[in-house]
Amino acid sequence: MFTGLIEAVGRVIALEPLPEGGAQLTLEAFPMEVGESLAVNGVCLTVQHAEGNRLRFDLVPETLRRTNLGDLREGSLVNLERPLTPQSRIGGHFVQGHVDTTARLVETRPEGNAYVLRLQLQEPFYMRYIAPKGSIAVDGISLTVVEVGEDWFTVWIVPHTWQATNLSTRRIGDRLNIETDILARYVERLLSR
Structure with missing residues (x-):
């Protein structure tokens, strides 16, 4: 975890x-x-x-x-x-390391001191687990979803995250790993029973 x-x-x-x-x-x-x-x-x-x-x-x-x-x-x-330990703070969200799918980077634009990334899912099925203000892991980074479309979503990247991760090296067309929020998947499973 x-x-x-x-x-x-x-x-x-x-x-x-x-x-x-x-x-x-x-x-x-x-x-x-x-x-x-x-x-x-x-x-x-x-x-x-x-x-x-x-x-x-x-x-x-x-x-x-x-x-x-x-x-x-x-x-x-x-x-x-590295994985959580009993002493770890949980500053992001629970990420399992089990990637669901990938998304293509279709837009990167500066917005004030931040960057906005628009990502298009390779398997639109997983959009059902992505909601505005929900959590998502993009290449392992805990981020908050801002906008959601039919097969795309946006996230905003603060300056620290831009500098402390590989996001600044990403180019249009690159594939990024996507892990949707585990809570959304469990809720769907419970409601389907």
Whole structure:
């Protein structure tokens, strides 16, 4: 479980496809232990190998299909967050690290000292879980939804988030990972019974 408050931005060293499917992702991050979890662009991954600041993860085919991790290249910047501990403050919202879908960045515009991003979901089915003033995780970042359309939504990015995450490196057409609010999914499930 995560909060969507990014701790650091890591750098991709390599993304190597495996012959049997899937891939291995190597990052420059911070020291961790084998077996620990780390959210990478909002995707919960398990450290398979650790050597100093270099971490390696195994990516299964489903992760490559459902997320933007397969789009990464050497030098790409990724958002990193370690899991909650009993002592952690919850400043964002509950983020599981289970990405639902991706969204294309279709607009970035400055607005005062902030930026407004408009994102178009690749699977409009998930719009049912996105509401104005609701929480959403975009590449692992806990954000508040501002506007909602048929297959798109907007979020505002404050200066600190713009500088402390990989959002400033994102370009029109890039895919960003989307995890909708778990509460909305549970409410739907309960009401459907």
